[in-house]
Amino acid sequence: MGMTEFDFNQVIDRHGTSAAKWAHATTDGGPPLLAMSIADMEIPAPDPVLKAMAERVEHGIFGYTMAGDAYLEAVAAWQMERHHHAISPEWVVTHHGVLPSLFQMIRAFLPSNSGVVVMTPAFPPLLDAITLNGHRVITSRLVRHGDSYAIDFEAFEEACRDQATRLFILCNPHNPTGRNFTEDELRHLASIAARYRVMVFADEIHGDLVLPPGRLVPFLSVCDGLDIEAMAANGLSKTMNLAGLGLSNIVIPSQGLRERFEDAVRRNGEWGVNPVSRAAALAGYAHCGAWLDALLDHIAGNMALVDDWCARELAGVVAVKTEATYLKWLDTTRTGLDEEDLMDRLVNSERLLVQAGSDFGVMARGFLRLNLACPRTMVTSALSRIARAIGPVAGRSNVATRP
Numbered sequence: 312m313g314m315t316e317f318d319f320n321q322v323i324d325r326h327g328t329s330a331a332k333w334a335h336a337t338t339d340g341g342p343p344l345l346a347m348s349i350a351d352m353e354i355p356a357p358d359p360v361l362k363a364m365a366e367r368v369e370h371g372i373f374g375y376t377m378a379g380d381a382y383l384e385a386v387a388a389w390q391m392e393r394h395h396h397a398i399s400p401e402w403v404v405t406h407h408g409v410l411p412s413l414f415q416m417i418r419a420f421l422p423s424n425s426g427v428v429v430m431t432p433a434f435p436p437l438l439d440a441i442t443l444n445g446h447r448v449i450t451s452r453l454v455r456h457g458d459s460y461a462i463d464f465e466a467f468e469e470a471c472r473d474q475a476t477r478l479f480i481l482c483n484p485h486n487p488t489g490r491n492f493t494e495d496e497l498r499h500l501a502s503i504a505a506r507y508r509v510m511v512f513a514d515e516i517h518g519d520l521v522l523p524p525g526r527l528v529p530f531l532s533v534c535d536g537l538d539i540e541a542m543a544a545n546g547l548s549k550t551m552n553l554a555g556l557g558l559s560n561i562v563i564p565s566q567g568l569r570e571r572f573e574d575a576v577r578r579n580g581e582w583g584v585n586p587v588s589r590a591a592a593l594a595g596y597a598h599c600g601a602w603l604d605a606l607l608d609h610i611a612g613n614m615a616l617v618d619d620w621c622a623r624e625l626a627g628v629v630a631v632k633t634e635a636t637y638l639k640w641l642d643t644t645r646t647g648l649d650e651e652d653l654m655d656r657l658v659n660s661e662r663l664l665v666q667a668g669s670d671f672g673v674m675a676r677g678f679l680r681l682n683l684a685c686p687r688t689m690v691t692s693a694l695s696r697i698a699r700a701i702g703p704v705a706g707r708s709n710v711a712t713r714p
C-alpha cells in the first residue's frame with residue numbers, strides 16, 4: 312500500500328463513550344475484551360466531517376432543522392460521483408436510519424401477514440423487521456460456491472410466486488457474506504420481482520464500501536423500463552462511521568410511493584433532521600471522497616491479511632471472498648469445534664468478541680463474522696486469538712505439508 316495522508320492505524324479507546332460494541336467488553340467483569348463484532352468502525356470520521364461538526368456546535372443554536380435542498384443535492388451528487396447513478400434530489404427522503412425506514416415502510420405498506428423475501432444468511436434486524444410487525448419471512452438461500460456465494464434464482468422466483476409475498480428486502484452489498492451483486496444478478500432479481508409485482512426495498516447502506524476494483528450497481532439503476540415499485544436506502548453511517556448520528560436517505564423515484572412513505576413518517580410524529588448530523592454529512596459528501604478511497608485500500612489490506620493468514624496458518628478456517636463491506640465472513644466448520652465451543656473459547660479464554668454465524672440463520676452455524684474496520688494491529692491480534700482458540704485441531708491435518 313502506498314503512502315497516504317490518512318492514518319487508519321491509530322488505536323482509539325472507546326471505553327466510557329457507551330459504545331454498543333464495547334459495552335459487553337466493560338461489563339462482563341473479566342480482562343479487557345477486543346470487540347470486533349457490531350458493524351461500526353474503530354476509525355474516526357474524516358477530518359472535514361469533524362471540523363464541520365465542531366463549527367456547527369460552535370454556532371450554538373440547534374433548533375428544528377430541515378434537510379433542505381443543499382443536502383438533497385449533495386446526496387444526488389454523491390450517487391453520481393461515486394456510483395455513476397443519476398437520481399433526482401426530489402426522490403430523496405431523509406430519515407434517522409435505514410432500519411427505522413424499513414420498519415416504517417413495512418408497517419405502512421404491507422397488509423397483515425404478508426410474505427417478505429430475504430436472502431439468507433441475513434443481517435438479523437432485517438428478519439426482525441418482518442416478524443416483529445406480524446409478517447412471514449420467506450427465505451431465499453444464498454448458495455455457497457467455493458469461497459463465495461451465488462443466488463439461487465429458482466428459489467427466489469418460487470419465493471416471489473407465493474401469493475402472500477409483497478416485499479423483497481435486498482441487502483446489497485450483502486451483510487454478512489460480503490457479496491457485491493453484479494449487474495446481471497440484480498437485473499435478474501428485478502425482473503422476477505417485477506413479474507410477480509413484489510415491491511423491493513434495497514438496503515444499500517454498505518454501498519459505498521465496495522472494495523477495489525469493484526463498483527456498486529445501484530438497484531434503482533437496473534429498474535429502468537420495468538414496472539416495479541422500488542426504493543433504495545443509503546447514507547454515510549457505515550461509509551464514514553456516523554451511525555450514531557442517525558441520518559439516512561431513502562431514494563424513492565415513484566412519486567406515489569414516496570408520498571405514501573412521507574405520510575407514514577409524518578403519522579409517526581417524525582420530522583426534520585439533527586442539525587449536527589446534517590452538517591457532518593454535508594462535509595462528508597462534499598470533501599471526503601479521497602479519504603474514502605484511502606479507507607477502502609486500508610480495509611482491502613486488512614481483508615488480504617486475513618485471507619492470507621487463513622490460507623497459511625489457520626488450517627480449517629476458510630475465508631469467504633469479500634467483495635464489499637468491512638465484514639469478514641469466516642467458515643470454521645472444518646476446525647472440528649462446534650460454534651458454541653469456539654465462541655466460548657474466543658470470549659472466555661481469548662477475550663475476543665465476534666459475531667456468531669448462527670445469529671444470521673441456522674445455515675450459518677459454524678461461521679463467524681469479524682469486523683475489520685479497525686487498525687491493522689487489531690486484525691493481527693484477532694488472528695492470533697482465533698489461532699489459539701482453535702489450537703491444534705483435526706482440521707490442520709487436512710493441509711498438505713510442504714517441504
Ligand SMILES: Cc1ncc(COP(=O)(O)O)c(C=O)c1O
Nearest residue numbers: 350408409410411434486516559
Ligand atoms: C445491512 C444493514 N442495514 C442496516 C443497518 C443499520 O442501518 P441504520 O443504522 O441506518 O439503521 C446495518 C448495520 O449494521 C446493516 O448492516
